Amino acid sequence: MSLFPVVGRKQPRLRVAWWVIVALLCLGIFMHLIPFFIMISTSFKPASEAMAMPPTLFPREPTLAGWELAFNMTASARSLISQPLSQYFINSVIMTVGTLLLSIPITSMSAYACSKLLKGRSARYWFFFFIGTLMLPGIVTLIPSYLLTRNFPFPLPVAPTIPGTETPFPTIRIWNTFWAVILPAGFSAGNFLLFKGFFDSIPDSIINAARVDGGSEFNIFRRIVLPMSVPVFAVTIYFQFSGTWESYLWPLVVIQDSSIAPLTLAVRRLVDAFTYAGTTNAQTALGQSANVSNLVNQGLSWNGLMVLGLLQAIPVFLFFIVVREYLLKGVRIQGLK
Amino acid sequence: MSSVQLENVVKYYDSALLPGAAPALDHITLEIRDGETVSVVGPSGCGKSTLLKTIAGLERPDAGRIFYNQTEVTQIPTQERGIGMIFQDYALYPNREGQGNLSYYFEVRKKTEEEKQQRLKETAEMMGIGFDLLLSRQVDTLSGGERQRVGIARCIVRDPNVFLMDEPISNLDAKLRERTRVEMRRLLSKFGITTLYVTHDQQEAIFMGDRIIVMRAGRVEQFDSFDALYYTPANLFVASLIGTPPISVLPAERDGLTLRLHSGDSWTLPEALAHTLPPGRLRLAVRPEGWLVALQPGDGLALNVTHIERLYTERAAFAHGQLGGAAINALVPLDFPDTRQVFLQPDWERSYVFHADNESALHVPGVPDLF
Structure with a gap:
């Protein structure tokens, strides 16, 4: 809006610049949309065409075979992934909702406390403590985190023994449960920053007025601050939602049992099966894996995987549409991303 | 209604912990009589807002004691002190309309709906003509003067013991300020509520206050009626501030x-x-x-x-x-x-x-x- 002055827009130089920027933006949009287009287009192709070289831009014989197969996984697909797809979908929902229910209250309240309840030096120290978790890349803490899920609260492969005895300390094993995904996501430093930035912008006098009115600190947070903070909650819930829904590495590390694996793992397992089978063309695939060849015979190949990918992306997309207005407001407030 | 007493109140801010830093409030002892309106005046940073917050309980004093009606309230949280406070930026709850601003007090105290409606009606009558119309409007559609009226109503709806005002009209334009000032004086003399009125404007202080506290650097320089401040200033600072x-x-x-x-x-x-x-x-x-x-x-x-x-x-x-x-x-x-x-x-x-x-x-x- 403010990129260009309102007055003098008709000047030739500004006009050229205007169209150059429009063109660049269109190019950006195009580049972002191309993969989606390929996904959608491929999902409507028959199995053989999906693996054709060179690939076709539009399906020559559009078919819903891929979609049907993805929804009705046959016995041969079952040998690749042990549960019905709906089970993985439900697992993903459980993890995402659980993470949201735990993380958003914890993160928002800690940010509120840091912004409005603590004063002076202690507020600063706590802020750095919370923000410090951003300084280490997640990959560095992957192994300690994994060990923690094995022998909570010790980040060790084997729990230490109680000094002077042979008995090990009692530990909790959350590895290979939903908790292994949900608990570590209970606090999000990125969302903490967003919350803190927003709460800092709320004048202290409003909080003080509510205190004078007799509201307890929690009641003030719930009845006064929360309704004022809908945009920032929308932004953080969206980030948390998409982050958990799309997470792959951490569930891969801590979830072994396929009955509780999320959708990302299932899709990946199928993709792997096809990739190992060398699905660059149908012939090789047929030769190398009986299971995969069965699937291909039923018309499932990359077209089905694209369907899975789309199914995987749809919830995030729908969620984005729901919170879009607040997201944009949040972007305006925070200047984020 | 109640009197307010301060006994040797000292307040340091966290940022002033360095050696040699001056306290925000330096051994303040004073007594505000029941039903009296007292103005607090002084240059910026002299601790007048801190004094108000300390009396409200929003800041805890580092030493000294505070009494309402001879009852010590130093350790009692703001929530239970039964005070009303008006802020310079009005501090209305932006996501509630006028009435919602007034009713938060009743919500947190679990008062009955009848009591709330009764008090709202009484308040609207006291606030005068046209006040009902403000109650149904969203806060961001109200002008500065209207917001301050809602802010005042939010305080009187609860029948407070003590009224604390932190530069309530300094954000209004000059003409409105004069009108609001007269209006507030009228309301205050009608209720007879003990009031502490912080301002940096001596005219306002003289107009609103039965007595005036002159503050400098966290200390009370003089606490007396306007005539006494004018004709018998305790020191040169008071003499040059007043008049x-x-x-x-x-x-x-x-x-x-x-x-x-x-x-x-x-x-x-x-x-x-x-x-x-x-x-x-x-x-x-x-x-x-x-x-x-x-x-x-x-x-x-x-x-x-x-x-x-x-x-x-x-x-x-x-x-x-x-x-x-x-x-x-x-x-x-x-x-x-x-x-x-x-x-x-x-x-x-x-x-x-x-x-x-x-x-x-x-x-x-x-x-x-x-x-």
Whole structure:
């Protein structure tokens, strides 16, 4: 809006610049949309065409075979992934909702406390403590985190023994449960920053007025601050939602049992099966894996995987549409991303 | 309703923990009587807002005790003190409409709907005509004056013990400020609620307060009625803060009956006054109306008039100039002729003398006995 002055827009130089920027933006949009287009287009192709070289831009014989197969996984697909797809979908929902229910209250309240309840030096120290978790890349803490899920609260492969005895300390094993995904996501430093930035912008006098009115600190947070903070909650819930829904590495590390694996793992397992089978063309695939060849015979190949990918992306997309207005407001407030 | 007492209250802010840092409130002891309106005035950063917050319980004092009606409340949280507070930025809850702002108090106290409606009705009546209309509107559609009315209503709807106002009208434009001021004074005298009114504007302080607290650097310099502050200031700071145009301060030196200014000019002191003053350096302070202005040289010293400011609405004029390095403004009649030079002598009965170093009062005129 403010990129260009309102007055003098008709000047030739500004006009050229205007169209150059429009063109660049269109190019950006195009580049972002191309993969989606390929996904959608491929999902409507028959199995053989999906693996054709060179690939076709539009399906020559559009078919819903891929979609049907993805929804009705046959016995041969079952040998690749042990549960019905709906089970993985439900697992993903459980993890995402659980993470949201735990993380958003914890993160928002800690940010509120840091912004409005603590004063002076202690507020600063706590802020750095919370923000410090951003300084280490997640990959560095992957192994300690994994060990923690094995022998909570010790980040060790084997729990230490109680000094002077042979008995090990009692530990909790959350590895290979939903908790292994949900608990570590209970606090999000990125969302903490967003919350803190927003709460800092709320004048202290409003909080003080509510205190004078007799509201307890929690009641003030719930009845006064929360309704004022809908945009920032929308932004953080969206980030948390998409982050958990799309997470792959951490569930891969801590979830072994396929009955509780999320959708990302299932899709990946199928993709792997096809990739190992060398699905660059149908012939090789047929030769190398009986299971995969069965699937291909039923018309499932990359077209089905694209369907899975789309199914995987749809919830995030729908969620984005729901919170879009607040997201944009949040972007305006925070200047984020 | 209740009285408010402070006993040796000390407050340090976290940022002032460095050695030698001054406290925000430095051993404040005072008593506000039941039903009284007290203004707090002082330069910015003098601790007047901190004083208000400490009385409200929003800041805990580091030492000292606070009483409402002889009951100690120092450790009682704000929520349970039963006070009403008005803020400079109104501090209305932006996501609630006017009525929602008033009803938060009833929500958190689990009051019945009937009681709430009853109080809302009474409040609307007290606030006067057109107030009902504000209640149904969203806060961001209200103008500054309307917001402050809702803010005031939010306080009186609960029937507070103590009313605390932190520069409530300084964000309004001049005309509205005057009107709101009169309105608030009317409401306050109607309720008879003990009120503490913080402001940086002395006019407002004089208008609103039965008594005035003058603060500087976390200390109460003087706490008295306006007349007492004006005629018997405790020190030079109070004298120069109260009064418009400000008091003129002339550094001087007394030698016998002679009072010599830095410029070398001198006046002769009356004997009675001279005996009460120590010899040596002093500060003479004279208010605009405390000058004897003459067009002919007599006992007076010549003042080169830079300009004469005629305030037709006030039916007065002030002659401005420099004397002995100090800015002078002397009250003259409105029809005073335009002239480049007048001759000035302090009306010794109405002049103030302060200690040169600690600025404490050595001689003040005293409150005139008008009746």
